[in-house]
Amino acid sequence: MKKGEDIAPIRDTLIFGQAVTNALAGQDPSDAIAAWPDDTEVCGCNGVSKGQVVASICAGNDTLDKVRGHCKASASCGSCTGIVESLLKCTLGDSFKAQTGPKPVCKCTEHGHAHVRKAIIEQDLKTLPDVMQALKWTTPDGCSSCRPALNYYLLCAWPREYKDDPRSRFVNERNHANIQKDGTYSVVPRMWGGLTSAKELRAIADVVDKFNVPMVKVTGGQRLDLFGVKKEDLPAVWADLNAAGMVSGHAYAKALRTVKTCVGSEWCRFGTQDSTGLGVKLEQATWGSYMPHKFKMAVSGCPRNCAEATIKDFGVVCVDSGYELHVGGNAGIHLRGTDLLTKVATEAEALEWSMAFVQLYREDAWYLERTAPWIERVGLPFVKDRLAEPEMRAALVARFLESQAVYQVDPWAEHAPKSEPVKVFSPLADLREGFTQPEPAE
């Protein structure tokens, strides 16, 4: 347009978009991608242009995995995977075969997630080496992709027998805090249903002063996040927060994160039910449970939905006659509104359904699969069928409670110093003080 060119031939495309005009013309959408200029950014995470992807394909990288490994396009968040596949298709033509069959867990194995989960149960595999041996892993001790996945599958399948392996967990779940770009950590204490008190706020303020915490931020999940805490200070920070009655908020874990609430019938003139109270109960029932990915909940006291329950993994919208239960929402890379699971009349039923849903997700989804893509993959009827049957629902709740009996413990209290400093959080040796620099060699 800047060049003053006639836009008549591309008028429809400008107004309705490439997909519509291509569809109307009966064209493949990948034709449009083929026409992109070479400097068009394909992968926003790693800054890879279309020209670089095509060059990588021309250099012999003829599969999605090879392209990812070579130029990093689609290797981080994965939202440009479709575009990279289209480029493979239009660059290689008929010789490109899209991935068929289940995608392997990682490069250490040919097996997909579903096969691995099934084998763990059917073959009674109860340790990481057992799984790797039985399923013929090609590496001695896996990699940073498969180890966390297998560790999760084992602790989900055998909550009482399997011993959680911290060395197969990502740094945040090992240090119970979120690592930041400068190597410091952020710490989020749990605030049940988003509620706090003068006592908790005082304790948090004292920690901020005592440990020179450079920034405190209110999170989207109604918590306070303390940024810039040094690793060696973590155990002492937890001890102080524990002393004021606070526990880990698991803001760092593939686990129940937060239950966001509005004030509901206790204060709001529109509230139909006690949304805050239900939020606290939901959080107390489900905190500490490890899941395939992070899991967020919310409870809104009326259909105005101030707690934004319909973009959460499990959301409750209170109505005058009871509780609407919504599942599979996500506000991340792809915005997805929830699906209505069911409507129940009492708080007790809402709690029962929430635990059953969480357990079904824990047992069925693949590691790092949020509820939204999981429900898209298995279909809402699969979820509804299993939860609608009272016996199946009760069995799911029973298995959830069994796991909670083991895993609902505060990791901060477990690691906070009792009498002596916590060794693994301190350096093995510190040679900075009293270290005299030797004379430079000739």
Next chain:
Amino acid sequence: MNANVTINWTDVGAAIEVAPQSARRVETIMGAIAVFRTVADEYYAVFDKCPHKGGPLSEGIVHGRAIACPLHNWSISLESGEALGADAGKGCTPTVPLRLEEGRILLGLNF
């Protein structure tokens, strides 16, 4: 390397203080060093700084003879310090000479 240079070996702790598939930090005036122990009980030391964005390698997942950086999952060789896989050739973190003697970890720190 000049054959006349003798390495100054510094005792930094007991070998058992580093658990298999994990790492511990050693603070020095030249920056932190990460001491690793693999699943096969081999020990390595490299500077605790990912060549990509400076992430603390000692906090990564140890797999085989490599470490996955906790910040952006670059895989770094514990033997050479070189970035591996998709990031090969893009950077290298300096390695530090290490030997075990009577259950102690000795680092060659010539600075």
